[in-house]
Amino acid sequence: MIKKHLLESALTVILFLSSFTYILAQSPAKPFVYGDPLPDAPELAARGVYAVGVQTLDLINKNQLDILNYGKGIDSLYNRPLKVEVWYPAEAGSDKLISYDEVMGQNGSPNRPLVPFTFLGRATRDAKPAYSKGSFPLVIVSHGYTGSRYLMTYLTENLASKGYVVVAIDHTEATFKDAAGFQSTLLNRSLDDLFVLNEMARLGEQKDSFLNNLVDADNTALIGYSMGGYGAVNVAGAGYSPQAAQLFGSMAGGSTALKKRSMGNTEYEASIDPRIKVIVAFAPWGMQRGVWNAEGLAGIKIPSLFVAGSKDDISGYETGTKAIYEGAVNSERYLLTYIDARHNTAPNPPPAEALESGRPIDEYLRYADSVWDMRRINNINQHFVTAFLGFYLKDMKDYKAYLDVNANPEAKEWPGFKPRTTIGLEMDHKMAN
Template identity: 55%
Template sequence: MLSVKIPAFLLLLFLALFYSGGFSEAYCQNETFRFGDPLPDAPELAHPGSFQVGMQTLDLVHKKQPDIQNFEEGRKPEYDRKLSLAIWYPALQEAGGQPVQYTDYFGSPNDEKRPLTPFNFPGRAVADADPLHEEGPFPLVIVSHGYLGSRYLMTYLTENLASKGYVVVAIHHTESTHENPGKFASTLYHRALDQLFVLEEMDRLGNRDTGSFLSGMVDAEHTALVGYSMGGYGVLNAAGAGYAPGFVSAFAQMTSGSQKLAERSMSDTSYQSTVDPRVKAIVAIAPWGMARGAWDAPGLQNLKIPTLFIAGDQDDISGYENGVKAIFDGAINTERYMLTYLNARHNVAPNPPLSPDLNKDDYMHYAEPVWDERKINNINQHFLTAFLNLHLKGMAEQSRFLDLPQNSLDETWEGFLPRTSIGLEWRQEKPGI
């Protein structure tokens, strides 16, 4: 065995850095690291596309919406609901363009255990870059975070998809973020409506005569909704999975007898008309709600838009057998796929934690106990690219990445390096099955 003698001062320096967190701080400040960078074993479609990515923010106002969190007996106020968006898009190559610096938050106000704490991290998109109008319009992808969450929760995915020729819009859901944690009832009611409102606004702003930077960039007729956790809950409802009567009743108990959620249920005759034909595909990542009675058989059977589910089989927030898998099994009238991370819990969507020195509760808000989050990010990039290319761009050849055996050990999955698809399961069903 080779023996190497380490000088005492170097050993002390190593130990000091290790126990003080010096290495993790240097890691966080490494200007070459970006969320979503492909690891050496990343599957084929995880790699970025050919487009330079621009990024801009935009504020919208959804007028005269129910102010759910201030409902009380005999008082059902309305308000103008503000929504902030982050938008990524194919952009012109510009010399000297500066990569964006994102600001996000841990914790929440007045939480002694996890106080509201800002942090910054670098992206690959160029802030305010000029859009690539001559190659547009591009299919639209609307991304919806969890509770509590952020429009920057999945930049590994939003930047990646924009580099492949999509306009990607991530919603900062009012009363559902770290800096603005409202009552849960607000998220239950507004989530699907926020997504559909943003679709309407992106279609409007994408018209060629609006003067917006999005003018001529947005092909809203080919839209996908992507949601994580409460975002997935909203995506399913926006796409046709009407809420169950018992869930509507539970909401009424939370909101002093309000029946507003009934508008999003199968019992409302106008609900079906809200399923927007511009939505051609949805992705529900660890969608919350099934284990809490959000859907029954008629609601799930009303889902008819092609759907990709992503879940961990040990999900202790949304549930798996009685949660995500039960939704997959019940949605018998749509083309559907399900990617399962074996031994993963709920956090199969976010950017990875920034540092092992975080407050443990902040760390576990994003981390997976078993899986390397960077590997999850790469796998998600791969499968969403194939699924969206197929259903939004009509690239039939992408189906080869989706026509897979259930067990990843039966044979190496298409697009994966040998031995690297371990720990995954895949299911796919056609309508009527």
């Protein structure tokens, strides 16, 4: 009997040690960080050759229209603060893990109180820039309503590692922390983008700035998601329609201000900036609301990459993003479609806190898609944005093949994709008129 118990105990120990060894063998050597490649990630999703540095800047856009307080008997102008995060190529060295501070929820909503959380990235705070490699193209990243400058770190870090200076904006009155009236976003989104472009160009020439001789603002891409896409389309040359001003309702000051960003307005026409060479618009909002008409969309004359889910119930697909793509007749343009995905084709995956029991489902659905794995969407976005920017901003001619996935009808796979991994994806391409 004693021998039997000893044998059973020995077997139990062996089984435990075997299970423990198996767990250790399956545990990754390093934690999965947003943007890390999955086994089925396409080729260009991999990080580039540069280590990544990151710094935070506080900018002030002076004497801007205070649309949320317009007509309340107070000064209608204010100094508009904009916090931005800048990722950039750094001197050679391995990227350390960095912790970003973020919040879930929405300011002012009792049903969605702000909940602080942190998540990891791969960058080094205040790292020495790679000055010896010359200047790098600028990429401006604009989040949705609501969001933050940290909403797409999988992409911002990835692009910096490939030789871009990437600046992501906290759009005041449109972040999780300070969400306010939607009119501010309607009016300020494109203005914020242009102001940040000017500031990055100024800092690139300022001797005491870390950006001095590091950023090439004359070679800029603008990436926007949702309301960020709304702003990007306008900045690219698609002036708003007469109907767009009606979004302000009876707010005469706002309607007048928005008209300054409309087709036919001389101030708007003069603001179209030749330094912006391309745009990438993820699920751009506004087409279903009549923000653009045919004349406006025809004003886009730079290359464009549009990305959308075919079941987008926020910005729309057939009458939303795809309609913008079809209407941008003077732009060489691409449309990447995630079949059956909804609106969230751009954000990081949901944070662990969004998975906790009892948490409002909106916090999960702010980031997640109900059909697609967000980590896979992230990898595919990295691949195509890398190809698009590489070809148009860096003249990397070989990258065109990664975009023209339908060029060879007999090919079984898209260039850069592993076998059997393009299911659920569509890519359309149209030349400019």
